[in-house]
Amino acid sequence: MAAPIAYSLIATDLDGTLLRGDDTLSDRSRTALAVAATAGARHLVVTGRPAPRVRPLLDELGGQGLAVCGQGAQLYDAGADRMVWSVTLDRELAETALGKIEAEVGDVYAAVDQDGVDGLTLIEPGYEMPHPTLPAVRVLHRGDLWTQPISKVLLRHPCLTDDELASAARGAVGSLATVTMSGPGTVELQPCGVTKATGLALAAAHLGLTRTTTIAFGDMPNDIPMFDWATHGVAMANAHPELKAVADEVTLSNEEDGIAVVLERLFR
Incomplete structure (x- = not known):
């Protein structure tokens, strides 16, 4: 047996x-x-x-x-x-969370993953994809990131390390979102919990x-x-x-x- x-x-x-x-x-x-x-x-x-x-x-x-x-x-x-x-990340909450983070660490570069099986990854000016093989669409303004429902926000900082940015983001956003670090150059905000x-x-x-x-x-x-x-x-x-x-x-x-x-x- x-x-x-x-x-x-x-x-x-x-x-x-x-x-x-x-x-x-x-x-x-x-x-x-x-x-x-x-x-x-x-x-x-x-x-x-x-x-x-x-x-x-x-x-x-x-x-x-x-x-x-x-x-x-x-x-x-x-x-x-x-x-x-x-489950999607509320876009108003995402904007608020970004504002709180930038109040702590200065300007960050942001991107979003849209919800759905055909959702796009949108990146604002200055954001560089940490994984170059993944396709992304560059938008002209941050406001363009919020046109469709999103599953998460990706963040990069011009000076801080990933660990430093993740720590600062957790302190800034509180219960607005869950903060994760999923790879080099990849700090993310996702729905709380x-x-x-x-x-x-x-x-x-x-x-x-x-x-x-x-x-x-x-x-x-x-x-x-x-x-x-x-x-x-x-x-x-x-x-x-x-x-x-x-x-x-x-x-x-x-x-x-x-x-x-x-x-x-x-x-x-």
């Missing part, structure tokens, strides 16, 4: 975690995920990217199921190309799975709530120190197939 699998749900971040720096998935990682799937485990992408920026990657992964996108603000059904659930953990919990419930059999992989502080929710959290070697501090283990980097190393141990 086959032994029961240790984990029935594998939750993975994308950038800096499952994907290599060039946005590709290695053959070793692809094989490890396939072996886990054969054993009965489900793979769930849990990413800060909005659904439109995830769709091509899910196609490459062969994913036809659910994906948690937009830092937990979107639950996307890849097979049906539709949102199962989404929304995290990767809330999205992952919702997706797991849809799949009939629980936190007790969930293993999660990540690399940035925005993955901390996901680690808190899952029964086992694995940080990449390239992970932010804050995430490593709460991880149950640390694997190799995303460039060294760190996820595959763990899955090969668990699903032999």
Whole structure:
């Protein structure tokens, strides 16, 4: 009789975690995920990217199921190309939060991810995309960012580090929004109370799975709530120190197939 699998749900971040720096998935990682799937485990992408920026990657992964996108603000059904659930960031609150942040740290550069399966990423003058492979539309004025419902705001500061900006933003916005840091040059405002953990919990419930059999992989502080929710959290070697501090283990980097190393141990 086959032994029961240790984990029935594998939750993975994308950038800096499952994907290599060039946005590709290695053959070793692809094989490890396939072996886990054969054993009965489900793979769930849990990413800060909005659904439109995830769709091509899910196609490459062969994913036809659910994906948690937009830092937990979107639950996307890849097979049906539709949102199962989404929550937007109130645009007036977003403008107010930006004003409070700028009162503390001076001018910032902002961008937004629009809601929906075809939502655009809009960037104001001065904002530079930290991930150059992701498409964005430059607008002329900040006011142009608010023309359609949004899932989050992305911030950059000309002088402050990501850690400094995130800390200042948390102090400035209070309960207006949740502040996260999801990668180099990526500090974000999202709806208050929304995290990767809330999205992952919702997706797991849809799949009939629980936190007790969930293993999660990540690399940035925005993955901390996901680690808190899952029964086992694995940080990449390239992970932010804050995430490593709460991880149950640390694997190799995303460039060294760190996820595959763990899955090969668990699903032999």
